[in-house]
Amino acid sequence: MKRREFFEKAGLGSGALLALPALVAGAEVITNGKTGSHQHEPIDGPLAVATVAFGNWAANPRAPLDRFPNLGGGPPPTGLPNGHQLIPYEANVKAGGVVNFIIAGFHQVLVYADGWQPEQINVKNVIPPTAGGPPLINDANGRLYRGMDPSLFPQDRVEAVSFPDAGTYLVICGVLPHFANDHMFGFVKVNP
DSSP states (O other): OOHHHHHHHTTOOHHHHHHHHHHHHHOOEEETTEEESOOOSOOOSTTSEEEEEEEEOOOOTTSOOOOSOOTTSOOOOSSOOOEEEEESSEEEEETTEEEEEEEESSOOEEEEEETOOGGGSOTTOEEOOTTSSSOEEOOOTTEEEEOOOTTTSOSEEEEEEEEOSOEEEEEEEOBHHHHHTTOOEEEEEEEO
16 A cells, blocks of 8 residues: 555644654654654663663552452542562663562652662652652752653553663652651662
8 A cells, every 4th residue: 555545544644744754754753862753673681671660569468458449439548568678689781771660659759860868868858649659759950861740640650761871770759758758769870
């Protein structure tokens, strides 16, 4: 099938054909430190991907945890016990690799620049979450990535974050008491 036939069958006229190159040419995305199109080169082999448990739920025989909603159809209870740790404390990937942050609980992933340390985070710069809960850290100085507002999305989710450049990056939980009181942070070491 020729391109024109494809566009006609898709309900797009010749105007869409003429506008397409301009739209594509104007779309610049920065990936892997390069300006251009999306990242499509294969990243493979050892250290291409790492997994970090970002919080956790305990299967404890002394304190069983039931997260299933009640039979009345309401939401699960709030204030459930949750581990406030990044496991492993230091994840390793190669440049261009991805870390899958498996988030369990009311947490927010914040990634800071190479060499950044926990004491550099301004814990007085906070914002409220959109739908209630404890304050969220809003320190943009050195911040490279801010994950989703945990008050708006399911407590259990995955955020896949790529690290194009070598270095050691600080990763913290943006929920103020988790970082400030529970020391919920770790590092991603990106090898050349």
